[in-house]
Amino acid sequence: MKVSERTVRRFVRNLRQNDPSDATTPVPKAREVTTVVLTHPDYRTEDNRVTLKELRDRCTDLDTACDLVARFAEMLVNLRGEEKLAVWVTDAENSTHPELRGFAAGLRKDWDAVMTGLSLHWNSGPVEGHVNRVKMLKRQMYGRAKPDLLRKRVLLYR
Known part of the structure; x- marks a missing residue:
């Protein structure tokens, strides 16, 4: 049986109109995702929490990046560099994200200063x-x- 292109287009259009699961949600912008990821969990709105959960469920790479960012932020805020920095840098170097690998390599270049900054209360x-x-x-x-x-x-x- 030979079918024309127009017939296929009509058939697919009808499928899309009748299938509620095909409702496409707009893809968030990179800036929105970055803002949601970098916002402290206590200050995220409920909409942001839902959005982040959906994004993390869809993309395992984003899930890994969020975990690494949250762990680094916790070290930075609570000054826990001596305990956790070496493990974090190793995890970041082994990640699939070139940005995090580059950041980890930069931390290794000036390890003493980074360790001091993430462990002492003194700052400039x-x-x-x-x-x-x-x-x-x-x-x-x-x-x-x-x-x-x-x-x-x-x-x-x-």
Whole structure:
């Protein structure tokens, strides 16, 4: 039996119209997925939780990436680098994600600094704030920031 292309198209269209399971949901954008994955679990909305669960169920690679990201975030927030960083880096290097493998390789290059940053409570945040303030003052002065004038401006600015 010979069938025309038009007949096949009509048949498939009827199947799609009658099959409720074929209702395609819109694919979320990469930025939306990234936001949901990187948001702290306590701050995710119910819609975001459902979306993330559906995405993780559909894609095992995303599931693995989410686990690695969550484990690293936990180390970062709770400063548990000494206990967990070596295992995490090994898992990231063995993952299928080239971005995570590259990140893990970068951590290995400066291991001592990374370990210190993920295990000690000391940080350079206050210093970075002062440097940012001085740079802002220099920008406001449009290149007229000679050392003596800049010194006065930094000391008088609050």
